[in-house]
Amino acid sequence: MYRRSEVKNIVLTIMSQLAPRDIQISRIEFEGPEIAIYVKNPKVLAEHPDIAKGIAKKLKKRIVLRTDPSIRRSKRETEEVIKQLVPEEAGIQEIKFDEVLGEVIIKARKVGLVYGKGRSIYNKVLAETGWRMNVIRVPPVDERDMKTINRIVDYMLSQSSYRLSFLRSSGERIHRGVVFENRYVRITALGGFMEVGRSAILVETSESRILLDLGINPGGSGYDLYPRIDVDQLKPEELDAIVVTHAHLDHVGLVPYLFKYGYRGPVYATKPTRDLMVILQLDLLDIMQRNGQRPPYSQHEVKKMILHTIPLEYGEVTDIAPDVKLTFYNAGHILGSAMAHLHIGEGLHNIVYTGDMKYARTRLLDKANTVFPRVETLIMESTYGDRGQPPREKAETELLEVISRTVSRGGKVLIPVLAVGRAQEILLVLADALRKSRLPKETKVYIDGSIREVTAIHLTYPELLSPSVRAGILRDENPFYHDNIIKIENKRMREEIAKSNEPAVILAPSGMLEGGPSVEYLRMLAGDPRNALVFVSYQAKGTLGRRILDGERNIAMVGEDGKLELVRINMEVVPIEGFSGHSDRKQLLNFLEHMRPKPRNIILNHGEPNAIRSLAETIRRRSRKLGLPPDVRIYTPSVLDSLYVAGQV
CATH class of the missing domain: 3.30.300.20 (K homology (KH) domain)
Incomplete structure (x- = not known):
C-alpha cells in the first residue's frame, strides 16, 4: 500500500505545478515506473511542452501526461489532421x-x-x-x-487493456513507499561467474529483489545449461524487476522461463534489446525443437514477456522498486546494449553492472560510457581479461586476405557469426570492401538466418549507431548493403549455394556453431580443403566452435536423413581476433582508469577462471596507477557465492 503522506505530497506537487495553467486534471495513476496525469485541456500541454519535466524534477520521478479519453477526437479526424500537418x-x-x-x-x-x-x-x-x-x-x-x-507493435496494441492493467499493478508495487529501514545490499552470483555463459545476478535489499540478466550457457548441457535459479531467495512471484543489459542468449535466453513459474513483474531493457531478444528467443525455441530438445518455455511465455517489457532510454532515471532507481548507459557492445546503474536507498549504495561492454569505438558503435553519478560497487565483465586483441584495422585486413585467398582457389568462406552485433560489423566491412574493390568483383556474400531481420532493426535505430553509420542511414542509404550481398530465402537455396562450384562468402548464425544455419553449412562444406572456416567471435568452452578451434577435426553431426555421421574438417580453419564486441585486457584497464567516480568494490565476472584471476591480479598491482581507492577490494566469486556490499542482515 502507498503511504498516505507520500501520495499526498505527490498530488500536492502536481496540483501546484498544473493548477495555474488550467490544465484540468481528471485523474492521477501510477503506471509502472511512471506517474500518469490525465488532463482535459491538451492545448496547455502543447503550449508548455516542458511541464512534465518540471514536475519530474520536483518529485524525482518519471511523469507522463495523457489526455482524458473524453476529449480525444475521432480516429478519422485525427488521421486527417496528421496528414495535413x-x-x-x-x-x-x-x-x-x-x-x-x-x-x-x-x-x-x-x-x-x-x-x-x-x-x-x-x-x-x-x-x-x-x-x-x-x-x-x-x-x-x-x-x-x-x-x-x-x-510486437500489433500484439501490444491488441493487448493494450492488459498492458495498462499490468502497468498499474506494477506501479502500486514500485511506488508503495519504503516499509523497512535500509540495512543491507547483497549480490548473489547465479551464473556467469568464473565462466562465460548463463549470466544472472540477484541483487537483494531489505525491501526488494532485482534480477540482472537471465541467460543460458551456449556450451552447457544438463545442470550447467541454465543459471542457478533454484536458490531459496529467488522466488519469481517475489521479484520486483528483471533488468536485461543486452540481447545475446547468454544474457536473455531464459527470461521468458520465469513467466512460466509465476513472475508477473516488469522487464526493463532498451527498445532495440526488446526487439532483438524476441528474435533470439524464438530462434532458440525453433532450434531446440528441431534438434529434438525440450525447450524450457514456449511462445506463450515470450509473448507474456513482451507485454511486461518497459523500454528505457540511455540516461533515463527510473524507479523500479521502492528503494531502487535504474539508469541505463551505453555499453558499446551491441545495438542497445546497456550498463545498469542501480541507486539503492537514500544514498545507501550504488552498483554499476557493465554487462558485456566495449571500451573502444568500432565501425558500428561508440565506446562504452565511463561517467556515473555515484558508484560504490562495480560488477565488470572479464572475457578477455588475460589477453589483448589486434587492432580492428589489422583484423579487417586479415579477413579480406583470407576471403581473397579462398575465392582465388575456388572455395567458399563460412563465417559463423552472432546474428546480433558481429554479423553487422562484418557486413559493414564486406560492403565497404566491395564498394572499394578490395575484394574480387565476382565475390558473392550470402547472409542467412535471422541476420537479415536483425540488420533491419539496426536500420530502425540509427540514433544508437556510430556517427558515420547513422549519417548514412539518415540519408536513406543502407551501409550494410551491396549488390553482391544476397539474402538466403530458404533451405533449398542454402543447399544449392553449398553444392555449387562458385566461390562465395557465407555469414550464418550461430557464431559458436551451436545450432542454426552455420552448422548445416559446416556439414556441407567441411570436407573440401578449398573452403575456409573463419571464426570472428569468442568461442565459449564446450561449444562446437571451441572444439574445432582447439584442434578437433572429426565431428559427429546429424545428416540430411536424420542419422549421425562423422564429418571430417578438411577446410582451412582461421581464427581472427580483433572483431570482438568485448573489451580486451588493455581496454578493461583503460575503462577503470577513466571511470568516474572510482568504485570501492570490483567484482569480476563473465570470464573463464584464468582470465578473471589474471585481470584481478593486474588490477591489484596497478590500482594506484588506475586511480582506485587505496582500500579497493577485488572479488572473484564463483556461482552461488554471495557478497554483502553494504551492511549485513
Missing part, C-alpha cells in the same frame, strides 16, 4: 491507434519530419486532437525483414 516527404506508411494509452502510432520513413522542428507538429497534433504521437522509423528494407517489430 506532416509533409509528404516524411513517408508515412501506416497509422494505428492505441485507444487505451491515447497514442497514435505512426510508421514513417523520416521520423524527424513527422515530429516537426522542436516537436512543433507533435504539439499541434496533441493540441488539436488529444492524441500523443509515437513515431516508429521504417527503414528502406523488404517488409518481410520487419516482421518481428511489426508483430
